[in-house]
Amino acid sequence: MAKLLPRLIVAMLAVGFLSLAAIVGWKYLELLKGQPGGTSGQTTVLGDPDQFQLPTARDASYVGSQVCRECHEQIYDDYRATPMGQSMAATADAEQIENFTNVHFEPGGEQHYEVIRDGDKILHKQITMNADGEPTLTQAEEICHIVGSGQRGRTYLVRQGDRLFQSPIGWYAQGNRWDLSPGYAPENHAGFERAIGDSCLYCHAGRTNTLEHSSERYHPQALLEASISCERCHGPGDPHVQYHREEAQGKDPIVNPANLDPYRRESICYQCHLMGDLVITRKGRGFFDFRPGDRLEDSLVILRKSLAETHGKSLRAVSQVEQMQQSTCFQKSDGRFGCTSCHDPHRTAPKDNLDAYYRDKCLQCHQTEHCPEDMTVRNQTQDSCIACHMPQSPAGNVPHTSFTDHRVPRHKETQPVAAPPTTGAEDAFHLFGMADQTLTREQIARALGIAQTSAAKRKRDRHLAAAALEQLELSLPAGDAPLAERLSWVQDTHLLSKMADCYALMDVYDLEQLCWQRVLEVDPEHESALFELARTAELQTDFAAYREYTNRLFQLDPWSRDVSLMRLKVLQKEGQIPEALAYGEEVLQRKPKHTLLRQQLRALYQQEGDTESAQRHAKILDDGSVETPK
Structure with a gap:
């Protein structure tokens, strides 16, 4: 029964959002009349102020991958050749793999695009044409960073002041072609103004160099380490380096993922290879605060919409984790099967011998006699396990790319599975992983409240906002003191800003202003x-x-x-x-x-x-x- 309680709490919170919205109105009648909160005669704030402080900063004693190379030269060199080892680079440092001979394209509409390479510099141009086909406006931006190894494609960043923005121009390995970046519609898009912050870069960069109190503004050297680094999987390296240089006794402080329990081991991969509908940082944590050895939800709470809404749709480019967890291999392995069962994180699989390479991985658990297919059929695909059991499909959210089915189906599917009827609870979320077991009721409510606030803003729905506010308020100090006094204990600007959004949707502007003023007291910028x-x-x-x-x-x-x-x-x-x-x-x-x-x-x-x-x-x-x- 004890193990069921956390799941029961999540179910009550998530499923109850919509019904809750219908009954919370009475509680907010006073607020909607503009009352400042609290009841007359009592000004009590309950609780311990320390519990509302932000957590201490994570260990950041990084040394950089070059220091790792001093002792692990071969592993370092092998890793640098992998897609993760080439995940991001300054323009001048990136290997040129794009085709710069066909650099003009017209995706339709009034916009034309051009790419210019001049030595180590790359310019992206967006040219606006009038009805007569004449150019009227041209915007040219110099590329500062290139995102992606090029295995599937590349994205390009420009810098304006302290900020990074995505270029509308992307490069795709399939077809060796230039085209609009994923998510850009030909007729109307953000141009060079899609802001890029740590919420994007934490899965592409080793370490960023943000300004204080910001996850979207950067020092002139925006990246402390460009590509995904050794320390993203093994933890900050200075204690390990000092341990060996000083020939210390006791346990080596480095994290070896193989020695972790299954969930913590897989969490290292999940931090990037799992894409939720919403990724919410824990109170006082940033996107780069995950440390190897953590559970995923120690820093990041991943929320997914109900499976009924996504079932049967084309594969998404970063959903390997959820697919793998649906596989029989994963479900019947008692935690032994994981990402590194098939993928060597330090080395790239040999492109000229992939079938044999992955067949050997399969045969570590399966024997050849277990395959019932006729050898004549098997030989048509070089006896490839993955040809039948991990087929390629179009990546639904990235053009010109294909994606491997990580469900490892027993039989190759020729048609997408039909979506089952939806439940109607389109704003219901569920928590990924062990979050429903490891987080407190207040922590779960905070995450779900933040998610519900986003839905309320999208729909301009004051009832959903009231329901979300019910969840967010669980993170406030208890008591009957006015809201301003209770807010004075709170350091969580993410929580405060979502509360402000809810009050705005409910037309309670004085309380909205209280929340924003408190945000500025904590973070003046x-x-x-x-x-x-x-x-x-x-x-x-x-x-x-x-x-x-x-x-x-x-x-x-x-x-x-x-x-x-x-x-x-x-x-x-x-x-x-x-x-x-x-x-x-x-x-x-x-x-x-x-x-x-x-x-x-x-x-x-x-x-x-x-x-x-x-x-x-x-x-x-x-x-x-x-x-x-x-």
């Missing part, structure tokens, strides 16, 4: 808090506050679309018209498709009597060559 407080100040016609928040945002991200509009508005309001015009033109040099700013700049030129400049911007707008604002 929290951009969402600054932006939302600026928006409120504008609605309240509090220009002094609006200017303060805008200027703070400008210092953090001067080229943001939203911030540039806000900055232009402040300069206009202050009567600094020449500065406003110059700033607007500078932004458009960097972001030529910033429609709203161009419209505002045109109006400002018109207001100042500069008809020629106003018409110049009007022509670009009238050509229809700028994107529709989202």
Whole structure:
């Protein structure tokens, strides 16, 4: 019974979200009337303040893979040739495998694309054409980092200020071709403005070099180690190095995954090779805080939507883990079978002999006489186990790529399995792995509440927001004190920001502001808090506050679309018209498709009597060559 309790708690929390939304309204009647929270006569906060502090920082005594090479030269050299060992690089350091002889493509619509290689530099160009087929706008960006070994393809990053962004141009090994990056639609997309932070890079980079309090802003040297490093699987290496240099006694502190229990062993692979519908960092943890020897949920809580919603769809490019766990090999191995049963993490499988290589892996558990297929049929595929039991299929979310079925089906399927009827609970999530057994009720509720807040924002649904808030509030101190006093104990900015989102959806703006103000007390550079407080100040016609928040945002991200509009508005309001015009033109040099700013700049030129400049911007707008604002 004890083992069933955590699962019962998860089931009650997850399944109860929608029904909960229908009954929580009574509790929030006072809030919806604008009451500040708490009851008269009592101002008690219950609990221990220490339990609401952030956890201590993880051990970061890294030494870098080059130090590992001093003693493990052959393993290091072999590993560097693997896809993980080449997962990311600065442009000048990346091996050139792309085709730079056919570098112009037109995926449809008004956008054309071009790639230019000049020595160690690569430029990506997006060219906007008008109805007559003439170029009207060109944006060219220098590539700073290349993501991907090239085994399937590559993605390219550009840098603007402290931030990294994805290029709309990608390269695909299948067909040796350039095309739009995954997720970019030809007719309308983010261009060079899809922000890339640690939530993306933790599965591609060894270690990033973020600014304090940020997971999306980087020092000039953005990467401390570009590719996935030795220490991502073995833990920070300095204790191990010192142990051997000092010839210390006792146990070697390095982590050998083979010596871990099955779940902790597999968690090392799961941190990257499992893609959930939502990946939520634990309180006070970042995406790079997982350490070998941890359980996955010690740092990352992986949430998946109900299997009924995803069953039968084409394979997703990072869902090997879930497929493997559906295999009979995994389920009947008593924890012995895992990722490294077939994949050597230090070496690449021989491309010219894959069938024999993986057949040998299979034969470690299976004998040849167990295969009932006729030898004539088996010989047609060089007696390959994987040809029948791990067939290739299109990767549903990445064009021009194929993907291996890790379910290891007994019989090769020719048609996708039909999806069973859905339950209707489209926003129900389940926890991956052992999270339902190892996390506390409050920790589970925090993760599910964050997920439900995202659903509520997407649907603009105040009832879902109220249900989410019920879960999030379990992480607050108990008691009857006003909310501001209870929030003063909380250091968890992720929790606070989601609470603010819920209050906003419920039109409880005073409590929303309380949450955002507390976020800024903990993290004075929290951009969402600054932006939302600026928006409120504008609605309240509090220009002094609006200017303060805008200027703070400008210092953090001067080229943001939203911030540039806000900055232009402040300069206009202050009567600094020449500065406003110059700033607007500078932004458009960097972001030529910033429609709203161009419209505002045109109006400002018109207001100042500069008809020629106003018409110049009007022509670009009238050509229809700028994107529709989202």
